[in-house]
Amino acid sequence: MVDRILDAGRIVLLRDGHDATSTNRIAAQAGISPGSLYQYFDNKEAVISAIVERYSDEMSERVTASLADRFDESGPAMVRATLNALIDALEENVEFLRVVADELPRSENQVRAEALEQRIVGLMSAYIAARREQLRRDVTPTTAAWVMVRAIEALTTRYVLERPPIDRDTFVSELERLVAGYLPER
Amino acid sequence: MVDRILDAGRIVLLRDGHDATSTNRIAAQAGISPGSLYQYFDNKEAVISAIVERYSDEMSERVTASLADRFDESGPAMVRATLNALIDALEENVEFLRVVADELPRSENQVRAEALEQRIVGLMSAYIAARREQLRRDVTPTTAAWVMVRAIEALTTRYVLERPPIDRDTFVSELERLVAGYLPER
Amino acid sequence: MVDRILDAGRIVLLRDGHDATSTNRIAAQAGISPGSLYQYFDNKEAVISAIVERYSDEMSERVTASLADRFDESGPAMVRATLNALIDALEENVEFLRVVADELPRSENQVRAEALEQRIVGLMSAYIAARREQLRRDVTPTTAAWVMVRAIEALTTRYVLERPPIDRDTFVSELERLVAGYLPER
Amino acid sequence: MVDRILDAGRIVLLRDGHDATSTNRIAAQAGISPGSLYQYFDNKEAVISAIVERYSDEMSERVTASLADRFDESGPAMVRATLNALIDALEENVEFLRVVADELPRSENQVRAEALEQRIVGLMSAYIAARREQLRRDVTPTTAAWVMVRAIEALTTRYVLERPPIDRDTFVSELERLVAGYLPER
């Protein structure tokens, strides 16, 4: 039932936009009564949060899956693969990304978004720490990871949403360059 | 009177948050009647936009002013000065930045925000083009500028809002490193 | 509940006039909340239309009922009975007729009003067609009916609302004369 | 200046419809300030009334002018000429007629409309009284005139506005028939 509600919510969000997304509309789309919705969620915000959360999970899964079989490739190949997987995942759901990133007040999914980011920062810190000898040692892995994650997140998201006149391959190369110029020892 | 309304709007936005910011409340805070507000603005969105615009202008002015007297310093010093000025400006109004960046749906000030970003991208492209011999020649200045602007914008904003456990000097150094690793010929 | 709203609406319409009839006032008069009104009607216009529709239905019913037991009287007696029934019905609700005919913009109940008129034109066309041998054959029944219906409608309505110095029996005779001069073969 | 306001009002009424016709809009269209309007008219209703009054006057003038040179034609020719002149006049301004007859609450121009009708009834009574020997003597001229005026007014107006599938010549003949069947001695 929770799933039914979340599916309905996503549909409404996509079809009508955030401003027109009401609990009543979500309930109608889910084929249940407005009252029932409140037996599974505390309030509207909780519903929206859950929808966004599910979206983020799908996103992570997709990226993770793409990377599973390249886990031991060399550093540069790994970076490129990750970036491509990430952009692919974002592009697969541009319309929904637009709603999440452009229409939803960040407050409505802040907790969750930061949790995800924190998790990625964690993974990345580990990755950096593991390669410490080839990489920089003048900064803590956590700091480096924080910077990288925010930068990559913002750049890929904006790229997909703004569609600037930069072709995909060039864009990926530039991100690689950004990473390669930032992380390694020099 | 326009100023009176914008001041009131800013206060309400800060005090009550975006969702609770109504035209009636702004009018009340400004000590005028709801009808009067509509003599100066076409609709609610126009009011919010004007408030955000004024904020952005203040921001730009503050950064520009900080840079005025360092205009002919060397590249690296210039970069560091700019970053510091930017972070200073953002920190001076964290509460309002939180509203603008986290609560306002981007759609509500998108046009303007993108216009500003485009302007900065323009300036930066020129800067890069001018230093072409020391910098990379394998990418168009526009592309490089697009990447840099989004990255810096996102990183400084998130830094100020999230207050990660990275001290200010370290953070600025890391941004410098990011720029220095991305732009120059290698 | 629909009835409760329509009753309230009629009261407000009569008491306060069309311009002062607001959805809030109707809801208040009905003893319900403004929101509830919108569970039964799409918008204000739908409420007004329904009120007018109910009034028209009452009107038709009253006329039809009056005629039921005179169904097989001769043509002239039938005409006189119809006219009397019609005027009786209109007079029974002069105040409301005034609101409907004089205050409501025709646009607000046009569709329905024209539908009713069309129905009456249809009935009358049939009536005329059936008596074709005694009546005129130089004009289509539809045209004759259109003319008669508009004329009778306007004259009875105006008579009831304007109360000209013409006594009721004289007025009915004049209408009969109008019909008798227009329809029959000569 | 009064004329300027009335011109503006007519334009607004035609362009925006009755509901969207505000004193502010009329003033703007007239190129004056809202305050000035109130130096020439007591309130909004007075403005609308004056506009309608001017329209009615134009209408009368047009009909009267068309009839001036046929003043001594025979009865039937006179009737036909009058009807044609009336329909012509109404058709020349259908859009405005629609606003006046369908959108304006009759209350807003009632006084005036009835005055005009009363004047026409007067003229017609005189006409009937003068021809008393060929016409009916079993009814007062005033009553006969009242009936005729309301009938003709309603029928021509509705004909022009509803455009029923009756061609113009047929329609005029039917009206003639209505008059010829009602007025003369039999």
Add this chain to the structure above:
DNA sequence: CATGAATGAGCTTTCATTCAT
């Protein structure tokens, strides 16, 4: 006379939420 900024009550409509059934 003319202005036009200011008014403020009131409009239609929405919607997150509740609660008796």
Add this chain to the structure above:
DNA sequence: CATGAATGAAAGCTCATTCAT
């Protein structure tokens, strides 16, 4: 559990009118 009618505060916005200048 599910319902869904009912809520009622509040939203954005309009507009006839006034009055100090």
